[in-house]
Amino acid sequence: MDTDLNDNMQKNEVDWYLMENLEKKSPGFDIMNWWKVNSTKYPILGQMARDILAIPLSTVASEFAFSTG
Template sequence: MADEMLSKYNNYWFNSEEDNYGMLFSFALILDPRCKLSLLSFCYEHLCGNEVAALKITEAQYKLSKFYKEYTPESHVHQHTSPASSIGVNMQNTLSRTKQYDKQELMANSIGRSQLEVYLEDPKLNRTAELDILNFWKENEHRYGALSHLARDILTVPLTTFASESTFGMEVEF
């Protein structure tokens, strides 16, 4: 029965060249501020060996970086056109300048590095500490900006859409 369960597990999680589930879990682990790349690297090394682990880590970093670029403000053109009074226009201009200031401050603080690079270079939190990860990203949105939105989107993806009992259930024939 254990062999059959392992076979079903492997077919479900590792059934394609793309390994999208594994990549999603890699992203989730990287975006856990207690783990980042070090725990992912440790796991891959023990599962696949050092050479394959290095390739998988590089691939995960590349794909996460590519995915992160989809969340950056530069990749989206926000056009909001609505009739506004002169007071509304002035308020929009002020908010626009404030956003520009915030962006300049963020860039100055990160010295041209992306928010993802800043996050990965920041020290990890204590791995054994209890942490509400979604709350961490909400509280650190000012520091990580678009990365916090990406993290919250990834970390809220359900693990599965069907009951595990149906996958690992024992079929009894009489």
């Protein structure tokens, strides 16, 4: 039963997020701050965003793809 409720909450959260007005493109936009401000509105998506955005950028894959040896 809890799984069904959790699934519905996740679906609703995604729907609510997709209905949100888009932020205007600006050079000073801070995606981490946006999620910090909106994490109470979208707690599950907020956690997912923090997990994904916390992954450091890496050049290892591109260096490996272009290495000759």
